[in-house]
Amino acid sequence: xxSNVFPFYKIVISITGCGLSLFSSPLAELQLAEGQEKMLxxxxxxxxxxxALDPRTAACxxxxxxxxxxxxxxxxxxxxxxxxxxxxxxxxxxxxTYVNGIEEIIDAxxxxxxxIRQRILERGQLLETEQMFREAGESWPVLIPEEEIHxxxxxxxxxxxxxxxx
Numbered sequence: 001x002x003s004n005v006f007p008f009y010k011i012v013i014s015i016t017g018c019g020l021s022l023f024s025s026p027l028a029e030l031q032l033a034e035g036q037e038k039m040l041x042x043x044x045x046x047x048x049x050x051x052a053l054d055p056r057t058a059a060c061x062x063x064x065x066x067x068x069x070x071x072x073x074x075x076x077x078x079x080x081x082x083x084x085x086x087x088x089x090x091x092x093x094x095x096x097t098y099v100n101g102i103e104e105i106i107d108a109x110x111x112x113x114x115x116i117r118q119r120i121l122e123r124g125q126l127l128e129t130e131q132m133f134r135e136a137g138e139s140w141p142v143l144i145p146e147e148e149i150h151x152x153x154x155x156x157x158x159x160x161x162x163x164x165x166x
Contacts, residue, residue, distance in 0.1 A: 039066065039067075039072055039117050039120050040072045040075050040076040041075040041076045042076075042099055042120060042123065042127055043076065043079050043096050043098060043099065043120065044079060044080070044097050044099050045079065045080045045082070045095075045096070045097040046067055046079065046080070046094065046095070046096050046097075047082045047084065047094070047095040047096075047097075048064050048081070048084070048093075048094050048095075048108075049083075049085075049090070049092065049093050049094075049095070050085070050093075051087065051088065051089065051090070051092070054091075056091060056092055056108075056109040057092050057108075058113075059094075059109070059111060059112055059113045059116065060094060060108045062112075063094060063108070063113040063116055063117070066117060068081070091109040092109050093105055093106060093107055093108055093109075094106045096120060098123060098124075099127065104119075106119070
């Protein structure tokens with residue numbers, strides 16, 4: 001069975017032909033809280049696959065609308081967003097490729113779009129931290145020796161905590 005992959009700018013035409021028009025929705029713009037418009041900043045490619053007649057496509061449609069928002073596109077204009085319309089009963093899925101090349105396949109039938117976006121932002125923060133350490137010449141990941149983990153912090157007062165427990 002041949003699958004059609006449409007460039008991002010043709011998505012509106014193909015989906016609207018099926019009677020689904022969530023794009024350019026004010027709802028998608030409102031759902032982007034501060035800082036979350038940078039979602040695409042950490043991605044090099046997004047591939048969304050679903051059957052338009054499948055009732056489990058809500059997360060795919062919402063995530064696609066969020067990727068299509070002006071703020072998300074401005075955060076990384078080079079991010080490729082592809083849509084693959086399926087004709088089989090394969091569950092909807094979203095495949096994201098991070099800027100470091102790691103690819104993650106997400107089951108969109110059981111994962112809400114907000115959780116997908118949050119997962120991308122959390123991994124993006126990790127990527128930024130890793131890059132910051134590497135630019136500073138530090139090794140990554142940071143390994144903390146066992147003896148340092150159990151040291152008391154100078155700002156804490158362990159005696160008061162012990163007194164309260166007695």
